[in-house]
Every structure is written in structure tokens, then in C-alpha cells.
Amino acid sequence: MDPFTASALLAGSAGLQAVSSIQQGNAAASAANWNAGQMDAAATRTLAATNAEEDRLRRQQAQELGRQRAAFAESGLAPSGSVLDVMTESATNAELDALTLRYRGQVEANDLRNQGSITRWQGRQARRAGYIGAGAALLSGASSFAGMPGLGSAGGIAKGAKDFGTVAGAYSSLPKVM
DSSP: OOHHHHHHHHHHHHHHHHHHHHHHHHHHHHHHHHHHHHHHHHHHHHHHHHHHHHHHHHHHHHHHHHHHHHHHHHTTOOSSHHHHHHHHHHHHHHHHHHHHHHHHHHHHHHHHHHHHHHHHHHHHHHHHHHHHHHHHHHHHHHHHHHTSTTTSSHHHHHHHHHHTTOHHHHHHHSOOOO
């Protein structure tokens, strides 16, 4: 194979590798951004579900505390002393349960958002890696080109051009016209 065909194939191959590397990086970044968006949406759904569950729990607890007050009143016990202590402790426990539920939902939503942030970062890194891979492919192609016999130096290129009748080589081999 003549050196110019080989060099054209080498350049084309390096170019295709570079374009492919960039496309892979961009595809990975797009996928990462989509996944991160899904994680953000999951975080929003988690908070909505947690808020609904907290509301349901508070209604249930309010009913239970109401039944407890009614039972004490029906028994003729005044809301003081031990009865008041039991009612206060029940209300405190109910509030702690609701706040614990809210906290767990917020932690889960924050974890999802953090995972989304990490996934976005990974996408940016994949895009960068694609560009770095493209540069490496081009440099590798240039290195291979420089190592080709007869094309590794300016003299070798001129010799190759002369041997194959290209413009650079043609000038030295054309007959002089008067």
C-alpha cells in the first residue's frame, strides 16, 4: 500500500475513533442526566408520600388521643395528676412518631438527590473522558503517522510526494517549459 493511502486511512481511523469517543462520552452524560432526573423525581415523590403518610398518622393519633380523653372522662377521672401525665406522654409520643416519619422521608429524599448529583457528576466525567479519548486517538494517529517509513520527517514527506507525483513532488520532476 502506498504511503499516502496508508496515511489517509490512518487519519480517517484516528478521526473516527475521536468522533466515536466523543459520542460515547456525550451518550453517557445524557444517560446520567436522565437517571439523575429520575432520582430527583423519586425524591419529590418520596416527600409527597411522606407528607401524606404523616397527615394520615396525625389524624389517626388525634382520634386515638380523643378516645383516650373520652375514656378518662367516662371513668370520672379528672385530667390532672397521673391522668394528665398519661395524656401528655401519649401526645408527646404521637408527635415524636410523626416527626420521625417526616425525618425518615426527608433523609430518603436527600439521599436520592445526592445520588442524582453524583450521577450528574459522573456524566460530566464521562463527557470529559470522551474528549480526552478523542485527543488520545488523534495523538495516537499522529504518532503512528510519524512512525510510517518515508513519512516520519519533512524530508520523507517530500520524498513521498515526489515519488507519487503529488503537487509537492511534481514541481521537482516537471520538465522546464521555455
